[in-house]
Structures are given as structure tokens and as C-alpha cells.
Amino acid sequence: MQINGIHHVTAIAGPARRNLDFYGRVLGLRMVKKTVNFDDPGTYHFYYGDAAGAPGTILTFFPWEHAAPGRLGVGETQETVFRVPAGAIGYWAHRFVEQAVPHDVPVKRFGETVLAFRDPDGMRLSIVGVPGIEAEPAWTGTEVPVEHAIRGFHGVSLLVADAAPTGAILSDVFGFREIGREDTLIRYRAEGAPLGNVVDLRIAGGFLPARQGAGSVHHIAFRAADDAAQEEMVRRLAENHGIRTTEQRDRNYFRSVYFREPGHVLFEIATDVPGFALDEPAESLGQALKLPPGLERERARIEAVLPALA
């Protein structure tokens, strides 16, 4: 059976220490992997998620100390949305005031309460209150009480000039279907996916193209259970949409292919396997700097150039 939904979201950040303070302390996510950008090993790659680092909870960052700010535009992710128990919205509104996090007043969107906020790089985030998820497991190793903790992704919204070609791929390849329209938003949902099952397409004709930088989402990864499921998605993209992906790349904790969807957003298809407990115990995920085998012999040099985190 096909497993659907978002696997992870990867974004660009400014200073690593500030990023860690915001996502680890203020939002209470677990650092599930501390590694480097395999293509630029002098830069961290942080993975935040739930206690286990489950697909659908993973937000990753490439923090560059001197990254120029991005400019939101058409052809990229407008907002990344977390889910919390419905009763937790008040806690978060209060926490954002207390922690001086820029935020808006809560609004209703598709009948759900949405609280939008920004991270220190200006990245657009929000939390949605979802009824009935109080009993879902959450990371408890932070100052955020477990009853209010983030329970993975609700979804993302993408800014596109024309929804139809992007919507066709969401439906045909990733198991989503259109479930409603509100203002300039078209909502797609992946039925049966517990996490990261919403993609909103926001139709934005007059926007300038995006300029990626700090605060920008770099790409969205969708789940494939394994290599065979990924191959089937690659085949559908080619045969039904005329889109070719990259060759498969080994990201150590999952295996990935990438393609630019017709609305210009960079999409990835990432396998659920092997997961983050591949190279360290589940109890101590994210504590030690992990390097892929090919970079291990350069560890001393890499550790010397990475910025201090404390």
C-alpha cells in the first residue's frame, strides 16, 4: 500500500545557534540528527522532529552564519504548518508573546484555528489546532508541556501561478485529492496519511519570482515507503507528466530523488527507510555530530570549521 504525506521540509537559516534555540527550546522540537550538508561539509544540517524522528515530523535546516534573507515569491513554499492539540492554541499565543516571537492573531481557515508566526529568519510558520490528537505521542524533553507540544506537520502552502499542473501531480503521484477552496487557496489532502497530509495551493499571479535565502523553504519531500514505491512514483511522473527526476541520492537516513514541479517548487521523494536510528541509539538522537562514512576521516577538520552551538 502506498504511504502518503509529507516526509520532511528543508529550509535555509541564518546562524546555527539561533536556529537551535528557536526550534529546540522555543518550539520544543527534538533535534533528531546533527550532521553536515553532504555537499558543503563546513555547514551544519539540522533535523528536528518528534521523539523518534518519524516521517511527517521532520523539519531540516541548512544554517549559514551569513545567509542573506530570502524574498518570498511565486514558485516556492509560502508557509510551513505544524499541528497541535486544539486546546493548545492559547498556550502558544501566550508563549509567542512571552518569547517575543512575531505572530498574528489566530484566524479560521477551512474551519480550523490557525496561528501564524515567524522564526528569527522571518520564515513563515503556523500552528493549527487539531481536535482529538491529545493522546498522540510528543517529545517531552523540553520546557513545552507535553499536552501543548507540536505533533508533526499539518502541511504546507505553496505559492503558484497556476494550480492545475501542480494539483495533477499531487493527485496522480502523491495520493492527494482536492477537498475544498477558500479565497485564493485550493486545499489538497492525502487521505489515510496521519501527518503532513495537507497541501494548500495559493494562486498568486502578480508576485515576483522567489529569491531563496535565509527564511526560505528550499524543498518539500513527500514520502515513499521504500525504493519500489519511489520507483513507481518516478515512473508515473515520467509517463503521465513528462517529468524526469534526478538519479537516486543516498541521504544516509533516507534515499531521495528530486524534481522541479510545474509551479517551480522543488519536490523530493524520500523513502521512509532506513530512518534516523541508523547510526545512533534512538534514546540519544541528535546529541553527537554524525558524519556519513565518506566524511568520517575528515571529522577533525570539519569540527574545527563548524560554528559553536553553545
Ligand code: ZN
Ligand atoms: Zn530533502
